[in-house]
Amino acid sequence: xxxxxxxxxxxxxxxxxxxxxxxxxxxxxxxxxxxxxxxxxxxxxxxxxxxxxxxxxxxxxxxxxxxxxxxxxxxxxxxxxxxxxxxxxxxxxxxxxxxxxxxxxxxxxxxxxxxxxxxxxxxxxxxxxxxxxxxxxxxxxxxxxxxxxxxxxxxxxxxxxxxxxxxxxxxxxxxxxxxxxxxxxxxxxxxxxxxxxxxxxxxxxxxxxxxxxxxxxxxxxxxxxxxxxxxxxxxxxxxxxxxxxxxxxxxx
Ligand SMILES: [Mg+2]
Numbered sequence: 001x002x003x004x005x006x007x008x009x010x011x012x013x014x015x016x017x018x019x020x021x022x023x024x025x026x027x028x029x030x031x032x033x034x035x036x037x038x039x040x041x042x043x044x045x046x047x048x049x050x051x052x053x054x055x056x057x058x059x060x061x062x063x064x065x066x067x068x069x070x071x072x073x074x075x076x077x078x079x080x081x082x083x084x085x086x087x088x089x090x091x092x093x094x095x096x097x098x099x100x101x102x103x104x105x106x107x108x109x110x111x112x113x114x115x116x117x118x119x120x121x122x123x124x125x126x127x128x129x130x131x132x133x134x135x136x137x138x139x140x141x142x143x144x145x146x147x148x149x150x151x152x153x154x155x156x157x158x159x160x161x162x163x164x165x166x167x168x169x170x171x172x173x174x175x176x177x178x179x180x181x182x183x184x185x186x187x188x189x190x191x192x193x194x195x196x197x198x199x200x201x202x203x204x205x206x207x208x209x210x211x212x213x214x215x216x217x218x219x220x221x222x223x224x225x226x227x228x229x230x231x232x233x234x235x236x237x238x239x240x241x242x243x244x245x246x247x248x249x250x251x252x
Pocket of ligand 1: 008011
């Protein structure tokens with residue numbers, strides 16, 4: 001049996017260097033044996049993943065889904081790599097940045113994220129400077145609702161709000177990628193720690209929620225059948241490792 005691990009990076013694989021250093025060689029060994037296809041599904045930019053190979057000991061993945069499911073990259077990874085064009089075109093057909101910005105107008109305390117996190121397919125802001133971030137997020141989600149055939153709002157970590165194409169998101173991007181590679185969704189195990197990971201758990205049968213997860217993801221996990229979602233007792237990479245042992249991917 002070969003497996004696909006689609007994992008978030010920040011707060012899921014990273015957060016405790018020692019446990020990542022323990023997990024990374026076990027993943028590499030499985031990749032080398034052709035038994036694991038490793039996907040990072042992250043809010044980061046590709047350049048931040050590339051620097052993480054050297055600086056954080058992140059193992060080289062077989063594919064990277066960046067910017068909350070709006071960009072897909074295949075190896076080799078370079079600073080100037082272009083995202084997969086077929087995915088980009090599909091999303092551009094329904095998304096206009098000037099329209100996405102309208103959903104954010106007049107929200108008191110809202111700050112746009114830096115330009116590198118605002119792309120042609122992702123409009124991202126911080127709400128932690130709002131008088132009530134949860135209310136601000138709820139208001140934006142309410143505004144996006146009537147346009148849900150083309151847009152979605154993703155609220156994460158009490159801070160980040162992204163307006164994304166409706167067809168994007170981590171779960172849908174993984175699905176697109178595994179179809180493209182003619183792999184099966186039955187092979188997928190997802191892992192995450194926050195709200196922008198929720199769509200991965202909705203799309204696939206097996207998932208690992210690390211012990212340090214944000215309340216919004218724990219709530220999603222609670223609503224799901226426990227055969228589907230394993231809530232680890234350990235945080236960060238140690239929790240991912242615990243989950244992979246639970247599913248029999250790694251021996252315990
Ligand atoms: Mg995370």
